[in-house]
Amino acid sequence: MEIDFIKYLPVAAAVVSASLGYIYGIRSKKNDRLIQFTQENLKEIYSPMYHEMDKILDKTMSAENREKLLDLYFDKYTATDIPVYKLGSLELLDILYDLRDKYKNFKVVRDKEKWEDFWWDFKNNLYHKVKQGYRNSIGLLYRDFKWQQYVQSKPYWKRLYFESMRFLFETAKGSNVLAALLVYFSGSFALIGIDFFPDDFWKFCIMILGMSIVATIALMMPNIEYITLTSNSRNSFTRKVIKKHFPKILEKWDKFLVGKKNYDDVPIMHDKRFF
Known part of the structure; x- marks a missing residue:
């Protein structure tokens, strides 16, 4: 059956418009508040709490000093003048207060099992x-x-090129999602016999999906810098899985990307003598 593309052009326009609206829509007041709140909790809670915990977990620290730091840690973050609520998670608050109680209990009984139970939760949970x-x-x-820093350092015509490529790339990615949803719903309705869409509409959606996927792949090369600078590939889920189950493959891949380590230009180590 031949597809009448003309009658579906408004649908294609709607898909593109929805993509652009989703990606480049004006940020709402709610999102502005989210950014503001994130700045506050990062500065006041998450950053100091994380670095203090990192210091407590230092394996070279003596047991006595570690316990002193734990005393200071729980005194600080369970005090009334610390906005610990800015953690933004009831689960995290429950864990914090539960560990405080476990630590207090350990301090009273000084039992090894109590300490091990507390430490495991402190390290692996909190x-x-x-x-x-x-x-x-x-x-x-x-x-x-990093992307904006990279782009703003370029001449105007290069900035225009990079931003245009990014715009097209993000639009293509948004179109992939919307086209896939249309394929799913139109195909499902066709299978169960609901005439909500025209008979050949799902074929048109498949065509749009195929075109958007091809466009996304084609736009990856001119957007390689954008993808690299805005991704967290070194800590992605895929990388973690490969690192856990296939570490040698990941090591070879990193060597391929970075190259072999060269220690020729490493400065001489200070040879400190102990008497």
């Missing part, structure tokens, strides 16, 4: 979530920073 919140906050605030 620290993990604080670190995640710290990284997510930085990612939200500074995701486009």
Whole structure:
């Protein structure tokens, strides 16, 4: 069956318009508030809390000094004058207060099992979530920073080119999602016999999806700098999985990208003598 493309042009225009509206729409007051709140909790809570915990977890620290730091840590972050609510997570607050109680209990009984139970939760639960919140906050605030820094240092005509390529790339990605949804719904309705869409509409959607995928792939090369600067590929889920199960493959890939390490220009180490 031949598809009448003309009658579906308004649909294509709607897909593109929706993509542009989704990607380049005016930021709402709610999003502005989110950015402001993220700046506040990163500065006042997440950053100091994360770095203090990182210091407590230092393996070279003595047990006595570690316990002193833990005393200071819980005294500080469970005090009434600290806006710990800016962690923005009831789960995280519950974990913090639960660990405070566990630590107090350990201080009273001085039992090894109590200490091990507390330490495991402190390291694998609280620290993990604080670190995640710290990284997510930085990612939200500074995701486009390196890209804008890179673009603004270029001549005007290059800035225009890079921003145009980015615009087309993000539009193509948005079109992929919308076209895939249209394929899903139109195909589902066609299978169950609901005449909500014209008979050949799902074929048109597949064509649009194919074109947007091809456009996305074609636009990846001129946008390689944008993708690199705005991604967190070294800590992505895929990289973590490969690192855990196939570390040698990841090591070879990194060597391929970065090249072999060359230590010829490393300065001489200070040879400190102990008497």
